[in-house]
Amino acid sequence: MKLLVTGGAGFIGSAVIRQAVRAGLDVVNLDALTYAACEANVAEVADAPNYAFVHADITDRPALDRAFAEHAPDAVMHLAAESHVDRSIDGPGAFVATNVTGTYNLLEAARAHWVQAGRPDTFRFHHISTDEVFGSLGSEGQFTETTPYDPRSPYSATKAASDHLVRAWHETYGLPVLLTNCSNNYGPFHFPEKLVPVVILNAMHGRPIPVYGQGLNVRDWLYVEDHADALLTVLRRGKVGRSYAIGGENEARNIDLVRTICGILDDLRPEAAPHDRLIEFVTDRPGHDARYAIDPSRIRDELGWRPSVTLEEGLERTVRWYLDREDWWRPLLDRSGVGERLGKTA
Template identity: 75%
Template structure:
């Protein structure tokens, strides 16, 4: 299968690219290389004859038309997106332009190519989205594919909008689409503005570890390599028009997750005195911070046979070790605007 992956130099996208090439798929990586897109993330497969790269922005319709005509992919895996909630609070315009207008451009470019090649029934447009479109849960319950949308941030609202566009192109034009909505990812190559890498790197530098509110917000954590496996299953076997929730059954309060990271670091690289837990500081909560996310992944398990391979404790150990072993990857990123300081306090 020839797969066009948008955002393939990003965190989740690069995991998809690496796994797809490893499994023998031909991959075209389309990425604008914004601040979070790093070609180092796909260096392991960059020399493969199955891999090619297109430096382009999904907001550029002409570039998309050229790339689709040149490569004629069998499937699209659309991951390119602005994804940091805090940045969406400070600058929502970039999220509207990329996540909504960019997705519209991708849908139209894919539809044009699909139509020009005789509407092959095996073609798939796989849109990768987030559980944040569903809003916030109370102490009980799980997000299912039938949960009504209730986004609370500019980021989640933009992703909800793109989900609706994808479904509309299926119902109106017959474009064979598949959607997935995932829980919070973590793992190697995670950009250091996100919670888990920020905790690891602040701890290693002896800096305060900020935790929003009292750290009681709950997230369902998914190891990125397990997510990549689920995404490839969805694009290969998912039914057109169907959506699949992808989660790890790994709910943790933020404070418990931070404690687990600190404990792992205490074991792997002890401080001269005390524990990394001593660096934890509670800070003013994020505006509109959702209380709890939790995914019911039964549909993708029952229909496609997917299940996560690691618990959050096992995945965290792998993740912490990767950051300890790869300072040459993350050290240059700490100088990027917004990485070393808090954003999204408006």
């Protein structure tokens, strides 16, 4: 099988590519190399004979057509997206362009390729999305594949739009699609503007650790390597036209997550005072969803997949990785917006 992976130089996309290449699949990484992408994420497989890179933007339809013509993939795994909620508050236009228009372009390029190839039943268009499209939960309940959409941010609204486009291309044109909606990812190669790497890096440098509101927002945390394994499982065995909710079965309040990371650093890099002394509560993000939680019954019961890494194990692995990989994260701190408070516009 030959995969075309969009956004493969990003956090989740690179984890998928590393696993797929190690598994012997032919992989084409199509990435625009925007601010959150990093070619070092795929350095491990960059010289593999079953890996190729295409520098292209999914908003560029002619470039997509050339990529499909040259590489003739058997499947598309669509991970390219603008994904940082705070940036979507400050600049929603980029999210509409990439997440909505870009997905439309990719669907059309994939459909043209699929039709020209004779509409093979084996072709797959796997769209990777987020649980944020479902909105906010109260203290009870979980998201499932049938939860009504209720996006609350420009980011989640554009991802919801892209989900709807993918389903429409399946229903209208018969394109063989798969959809997945995941919970919050964390792990190695996580771009240093997201919560977990911000906490680790700020604590390492003795800087304030910003926690929105009182840190009571709850998220379900999914180790990125587990997510990559789930995505490849869905690609291989998922039912066409079906969606799968992928969760880590690891719910935690943000403040508890932050304190856990601080405790791990206390053990691995002890200082005179505990790292949680650096926690600083800051003004909450506009429209901050209270709680996300996923019921992963469908992927567990139909495909036999479950997460293998507990939150405690995954966080310790992640902290150790950042302690060991200053060569990776240090250059990224100079990129636009990293280290700044974004998304304050109400």
